[in-house]
Amino acid sequence: MITRLAIALTVVAASGAPLIAHHSFAAQYDATKAIRLEGTLTKVEWTNPHTYFYLDVKDESGKVETWGCEGGAPGALSRRGFKRGDLKIGDTIVVDGYRAKDGSRLIDARRVTLADGRIVSGASSGDGGPQ
Amino acid sequence: MSAGTLRAGRVAFVIAACTLCSATVFAQGLSVDDFTSTRPTPRTASGKPDFSGYWKGTRQTRPGGNIGKDLPGWKLPLTPAGEAALTHNLTATVDPEALCIIGGIPRHNASGLPFEILQGANKIAFMYWYSYFRLIPIDSNRKHSDDPDPSFFGEELGRWDGDTLVIDSVGFKGEKVWIDENANPHSDALHVVERWTRPDADHIHVNTLIEDPKFYTRAFTYSRTWVLGKPDEELQEYSCSENNVNRDHLGFGPGPIRPDGTRGYVDPAPLPPPIPRAPAGK
Numbered sequence: 001m002i003t004r005l006a007i008a009l010t011v012v013a014a015s016g017a018p019l020i021a022h023h024s025f026a027a028q029y030d031a032t033k034a035i036r037l038e039g040t041l042t043k044v045e046w047t048n049p050h051t052y053f054y055l056d057v058k059d060e061s062g063k064v065e066t067w068g069c070e071g072g073a074p075g076a077l078s079r080r081g082f083k084r085g086d087l088k089i090g091d092t093i094v095v096d097g098y099r100a101k102d103g104s105r106l107i108d109a110r111r112v113t114l115a116d117g118r119i120v121s122g123a124s125s126g127d128g129g130p131q
Numbered sequence: 132m133s134a135g136t137l138r139a140g141r142v143a144f145v146i147a148a149c150t151l152c153s154a155t156v157f158a159q160g161l162s163v164d165d166f167t168s169t170r171p172t173p174r175t176a177s178g179k180p181d182f183s184g185y186w187k188g189t190r191q192t193r194p195g196g197n198i199g200k201d202l203p204g205w206k207l208p209l210t211p212a213g214e215a216a217l218t219h220n221l222t223a224t225v226d227p228e229a230l231c232i233i234g235g236i237p238r239h240n241a242s243g244l245p246f247e248i249l250q251g252a253n254k255i256a257f258m259y260w261y262s263y264f265r266l267i268p269i270d271s272n273r274k275h276s277d278d279p280d281p282s283f284f285g286e287e288l289g290r291w292d293g294d295t296l297v298i299d300s301v302g303f304k305g306e307k308v309w310i311d312e313n314a315n316p317h318s319d320a321l322h323v324v325e326r327w328t329r330p331d332a333d334h335i336h337v338n339t340l341i342e343d344p345k346f347y348t349r350a351f352t353y354s355r356t357w358v359l360g361k362p363d364e365e366l367q368e369y370s371c372s373e374n375n376v377n378r379d380h381l382g383f384g385p386g387p388i389r390p391d392g393t394r395g396y397v398d399p400a401p402l403p404p405p406i407p408r409a410p411a412g413k
Contacts, residue, residue, distance in 0.1 A: 022228070023226055023228070023229035023377055023381060024226060024229075024312065024373070024386050024394045025386070025394075025395060025396075026386020026387050026394055026395050026396055027225075027226060027229070027381050027382050027383075027384065027394075028182060028225060028377055028380050028381050028382065028386075029184075030398075031395075031396035031398075031399035031400060032387075032399070032400050033358040033400065034399075034400040034401060034402050034403065036402075036403040042381045043378075045374055047368045047370075047373045047374035048368070048371065048373045048374065049182075049231075049261075049369065049370075049373070049374075049375060049377075050371050050373050050374070050376065050377060052374065052376055069375070070376070070377060073369065075367050075369070077194065081302075086193050096402040096403050096405075097402070098399070098400075099190075099303070100380050101382055102380050102382070104380060106376075106380055110402060111402055113405070113406045117406075117408040118408070119405055119406070119408070120390060126243040127395075128385075128386075128389075128394040128395030128396075129391055129395065129399075129401040130396070130402070
């Protein structure tokens with residue numbers, strides 16, 4: 001599922017956003033399991049206490065699996081310039097984050113590369129997660 | 132809370148909203164680390180400090196989310212029962228706040244979340260993200276009930292001590308509660324005395340006395356300062372239970388606690404490097 005490597009450029013940090021920590025990053029996610037997902041956007045839930053968006057991702061064998069990506073609350077994301085309209089069903093996007101401890105196909109979406117190439121932070125700020 | 136109290140609360144909100152407007156219209160807005168203010172404490176018609184405003188934490192509150200912040204090594208004076216309760220919280224409970232259970236006091240005072248205050252003549256409302264609120268009567272003649280129904284914020288009574296607003300609270304729940312983000316415990320014997328001051332227009336401060344003879348060998352304190360938000364900052368709708376997918380994926384406890392007293396991993400694996408953006412026009 002890590003489908004391509006890339007050269008470092010910039011990361012949009014979550015600076016300035018209010019601290020909206022609904023749960024501890026470390027209670028749900030494994031910081032040793034960084035992952036990159038690239039896939040087709042199939043569903044967006046722009047909801048509280050977290051946003052969720054879902055990707056169909058091909059693994060190395062070509063099998064398509066659906067992954068959930070947890071982002072910060074809508075208010076936190078929109079204040080840093082990540083808007084609901086930035087995600088369109090059918091888009092190909094790249095999400096970098098960390099896998100859930102329980103082994104499910106759910107990741108914490110710390111960094112999102114949108115279809116237009118913009119990089120935005122999807123992180124829940126104030127959750128103790130990697131910044 | 133009775134329906135009558137709720138109705139009274141709504142009236143108080145409306146009245147206090149006018150006060151809030153007057154208090155924030157002239158606010159300049161500070162950065163979270165700016166402790167300089169030359170503007171005087173706003174006051175109500177009765178001459179008491181007006182705490183109304185949208186209040187944000189600062190980076191000076193370290194470690195954030197830890198009720199032992201002001202203790203050496205952040206070491207809480209736990210009794211054996213308190214130690215057992217902490218172990219239980221760490222190994223057998225999911226963070227109540229993540230399950231959309233009210234965090235209560237003193238946890239909300241240790242939270243990174245901003246909050247908003249609306250103050251009326253005889254009541255003060257603290258409103259929190261997650262759409263929770265506590266509505267506190269300010270009346271020095273009121274006494275605690277003999278057997279208050281346990282609640283997450285407790286039975287809260289406000290009174291003035293000069294320019295200090297004192298909130299004395301008992302009657303807390305002893306289950307489904309963490310006293311802070313690190314899963315430290317409190318029991319139903321918790322007694323909290325908050326002393327709130329507004330030394331100037333741009334800051335409020337609390338000094339909190341925490342007593343819990345079941346879980347702590349002695350009383351301890353927690354102090355903190357918040358800065359006034361910018362005029363366009365205010366609470367927004369935040370429905371905790373709208374889509375709480377994570378509740379089925381959370382483990383027990385807060386996860387690892389770092390040496391600096393905050394929750395989280397010390398040395399997380401790096402993310403894959405960012406993808407370079409194609410130059411415009413290509």
